[in-house]
Amino acid sequence: MFKFFTDKRWHLWSIGGTILILAATWYQVQLDVRINEWFGEFYDTLQKALAEPGAVTEKEFIAYLFTFAKIAAVYILVVIFSDYFTSHWTFRWRTAMADFYHDKWIFASSIEGASQRVQEDTLKFARIMEGLGAELLRSVMTLIAFTPILWGLSKSITVLPWIGEVNHALVWVAIISALGGTFILAAVGIKLPGIEYDIQKEEAAYRKELVLGEDFKENAQPIKIDSLYGGVRKIHYKMYFHYLYFNAVKWSYLQGMVIVPYLALAPTIVTGAITLGFVQQIIRAFGRVETSLQYLVRSWPIIVELISVWKRLNEFENKLKLNTENISKEKI
Secondary structure, eight states: OOHHHHSGGGHIIIIIHHHHHHHHHHHHHHHHHHHHHHHHHHHHHHHHHHHSTTSSOHHHHHHHHHHHHHHHHHHHHHHHHHHHHHHHHHHHHHHHHHHHHHHTHHHHTTSTTHHHIIIIIHHHHHHHIIIIIHHHHHHHHHHHHHHHHHHHHGGGOOEETTTEEOTTHHHHHHHHHHHHHHHHHHHHTTTHHHHHHHHHHHHHHHHHHHHHHHHOTTSSOHHHHHHHHHHHHHHHHHHHHHHHHHHHHHHHHHHHHTSHHHHHHHHHHHTTOSOHHHHHHHHHHHHHHHHHHTHHHHHHHHHHHHHHHHHHHHHHHHHHHHHHHHHHHHHO
């Protein structure tokens, strides 16, 4: 799976491409920081315009909108290029894996489900890594960029409801609430990767029998097919049950987190000590830090699928290695 990074033939893409993706992602985050600053300035201007008629001219107000449009235009171009390049980068990763399996196909063809591993699982692995990996990178860099901002903005927020005085309160609220939710969801969803793995095994056995039935009449008989499909149905129903309580906990947590920053700001807001622009700026910074820390919570179903794919490919490579060693010994 990691020949992409260890094979010198792919270093231009694996190392050079990674550096380019890192740079593009970091630039996106910096643009997001600039947009966050814009929100603070814009909402303060909006509050001033609504409170004092004539205090802000139409030209000044529209200028703020054009400033946002320029930043957003650059952001859109960077995202489009970054996504396009990342797609090519992950496909090269898949190609590196496929090339390795093709070279070893003489040792792999006798392994159960070899064709599915080489074609379907490498495709799934590449697609999952494209989305999941890019989002992980973006979350880490967003966390690096926005945590200091939230730390600075939180100097004015020193009191929390029911708790009292806490320095840099919102930073601690974001960290504790996000990590707490992550640990809870990880504990609740701990069985899901194993179930996903079992689903693929049951589906593979069912599919193989149907494929054999296309060429051999003795295969894919109704009794055998019904039995295999029964296994598919059973494991899927098991997955639905486990996702039922997992989703109940997940969505309860995510919806509850919507009001957390406003709740934390409540003592400061009611005193009128901060402006509307400051509220918008700190809420947005809080959201970025919180969302980055919630990466595992929001991505857990995809992570479950990735773990399942990794387990299948790892199992396949172990069998491939064993076959290679056995055949080499026989030739000796």
